[in-house]
Amino acid sequence: MAEFIKLYNENPNQKQIDKVVKVLQNGGLIIYPTDTVYGLGCDITNIKALERIAQIKGVKLEKANFSFVCNDLSHLSDYIKQIDTATFKILKRALPGPYTFILPGSNNLPKAFKNKETVGIRIPDNNIARAIVETLGNPIVSSSIRDEDDILEYTTDPELIFEKWQHLVDLVIDGGYGDNYASTIIDLTTSEPTVIREGKGSLDIL
Numbered sequence: 001m002a003e004f005i006k007l008y009n010e011n012p013n014q015k016q017i018d019k020v021v022k023v024l025q026n027g028g029l030i031i032y033p034t035d036t037v038y039g040l041g042c043d044i045t046n047i048k049a050l051e052r053i054a055q056i057k058g059v060k061l062e063k064a065n066f067s068f069v070c071n072d073l074s075h076l077s078d079y080i081k082q083i084d085t086a087t088f089k090i091l092k093r094a095l096p097g098p099y100t101f102i103l104p105g106s107n108n109l110p111k112a113f114k115n116k117e118t119v120g121i122r123i124p125d126n127n128i129a130r131a132i133v134e135t136l137g138n139p140i141v142s143s144s145i146r147d148e149d150d151i152l153e154y155t156t157d158p159e160l161i162f163e164k165w166q167h168l169v170d171l172v173i174d175g176g177y178g179d180n181y182a183s184t185i186i187d188l189t190t191s192e193p194t195v196i197r198e199g200k201g202s203l204d205i206l
Contacts, residue, residue: 002166006174021135033175034124037154041140067120068139096125098200102187
């Protein structure tokens, strides 16, 4: 059964963050808060953990469209091809924030993503998520946890999330109530930005 820990977004306890990171380093799966909905995540470099997430989501790993959750823009050059100034300005305006940007993947992508031409990048405006990534030293792969409920697409109560997911993951973080709106997804790989999904993030940044 998963561990259930409480963290505060204003000032996440570093000891607890270290505990989360240890779970990730050991190939564990976590559910954690972001600035939108709660996410299911693992260490980007751990193939077994990635395969577990793909299995839970019912997709083949090589076909999965997971986001990379980064701590800041400095991680980008590790995973994406060089981008032009206009694209970079959009990222600077929007991040950290409730957006997922589709960007051209580089040749340095981790093994599981080698055949990907594009990659979704997230830098959430959430101290817990960013502290985890910063302490881990590389991004976590993330996927939103959806609900089968037709009215509520995303569960927002951490206790209910724990109840539902405790046997599928290794650790659930209670970071307070989540949001009901997912991130806005914008594709920046074409000549003009293309909105794939309108979510919590405003389109004024474009």
